[in-house]
Amino acid sequence: MKYNVIKPDYYDDFSCIGGDCSYHCCQKWSIHLSQKEYKKLKNARLSPELKKVREQALSRIRTNSSTTRYAKMKLNADGDCPMLSESGLCRLQLEGGEESLSQVCRTFPRLNALSAGVLERHLSLACEVVVKLIMGKKDGIALVSQEEELKEDLRVFSLELAGEKKRAIYDCVFDIKVLAVAALQCRSLSLDDRFLLLGMFLKHIDELEAEKKEAEIPAYVDSMLSLLDTEELSEMWKGMKGDTNLQAMSMGILITNYYKGGMSSVSEAVKEKLKNIGVSAEADETGELVYTCNLETYEKSKERVRRFFSGREYILENILVTWFFTTRQPFHFREKSVWENYLSFAGLYQLLKGFLQCELSDKSTDEEFIQLIVKISRNLTHNEENQETLLKRARLRGTEDLASLAILIKD
Structure with missing residues (x-):
């Protein structure tokens, strides 16, 4: 399926380092499986040793479960996934290939969000490789836009849910995000001032939505973008002090x-x-x-x-x-x-x-x-x-x- 994709300019530079990771993603947090993934793993052909691990580790979620949050892997005493080998690689993947993994294991640290028909793709800082990538971006993070053919069954956060009334402000999602990034990257101000500037922008946008004036948001964004890096903006924060x-x-x-x-x-x-x-x-x-x-x-x-x-x-x-x-x-x-x-x-x-x-x-x-x-x-x-x-x-x-x-x- 083709998507109009927006992603950070370092996104394609990411590559998992597997067993060389010093704080790997297979430890100390919950690993959830969907109902479909649970059944697939339950019926997978595995070696006798790994089959025994599966029976001990795979557990149904009995409280507040859903088809997407149906089961989990019980971690061992060290907080590691029991499927993790001594070399730091997944034994399930070693036996059955990447397709044997749950989607969260297959895609982490990649995150997907669908807004106004555009697919955002980002990388989580819960991965040390990603942290190292952003530490190398001296000129700041830029976003790139391109059309991509994505064949994988993506797990996507979507603002617009079936059966829910759509908020009119969702049509302005990317206007708001462009302004937010510009505020956070306005290097003529201190980072604290930039964060407060972001708050000032979002507060006004919040008020526009409350007054049902969402149609005015794009014009407001354009006017604020033209204000960035001006003396008028710098003067705005001089009298404001913290405690x-x-x-x-x-x-x-x-x-x-x-x-x-x-x-x-x-x-x-x-x-x-x-x-x-x-x-x-x-x-x-x-x-x-x-x-x-x-x-x-x-x-x-x-x-x-x-x-x-x-x-x-x-x-x-x-x-x-x-x-x-x-x-x-x-x-x-x-x-x-x-x-x-x-x-x-x-x-x-x-x-x-x-x-x-x-x-x-x-x-x-x-x-x-x-x-x-x-x-x-x-x-x-x-x-x-x-x-x-x-x-x-x-x-x-x-x-x-x-x-x-x-x-x-x-x-």
Whole structure:
């Protein structure tokens, strides 16, 4: 089938390195199979050894299952897929070829989204090869458009679902995304200012949709594109300042909740991470966590990050551009507004900054940074529940408008 395809200019440079991957995709996250894939694997002719592994590993999903989320592979004690060989290759593929794999295993880290008749193809930063690719894009990520014949049975996220009323704003998806990328790549501004600029654009677009003026979005996009890199735009942000103390406390709360999960207390390991940004979290007599901050330590953590990226700040830009697409912004949550989706994305940006400040030291290597981005991407950009949580916490912090959000983001 022929598609009008849009993809990043490095997409075709991707090649899986298989057993040479230091943090491979066959570990520590769920591997789901559709009903069709489950039946196919259940009936596949396998060697006696692999057949035994299949019987132990293949498990039906009994709660909230569907035809696309029908079964899963039970991971072993080390968190690895039991089909993984000692050489780091899939034993199922070695015996039965690539066609024996489930679609998620066959296509990762490739992601597909269909919008307004155009197929977007992107690569997830949950793969270390992809992180290395974007680290080489000094001039930024460009998008290419071409017609492609795709024969594979694609798993595609589609904005428009059968039986649902189509939102009029979906006709403007690519206008919005062009403006978003241009904002994030506007290098005359700091990255924080670019992120807030993106919020300003999306807030106005959100208001246009609320007023049923979606037809005005293309003209608004054109006018804002002409404003980029002008002095007028730079002046707009000069008077806006962040609050370092509130940023540190907010970052500490986000990181604590991320690591703490459903636990009632904060582990010593998490406390050590917080110590790197000068934040402490201790329970009072009622059990509530009380946060305090040493601003000098917090500022030093920001300086460490600046030194690590000195001369290559474009890497952070490339991460945000990639995440904007792979998290399907600003329509990740179909039922929520453009602005609400942006708030979730803002939580992701804050967590990125927090993890970098907690984890990076003056001795950190590029390889350690790559593994950090892979882990963050797996745990956040591929986890619906975590992204929903980011939106809920944005509301709890009272960051429902751009001015209050700027206090928590801007240096």
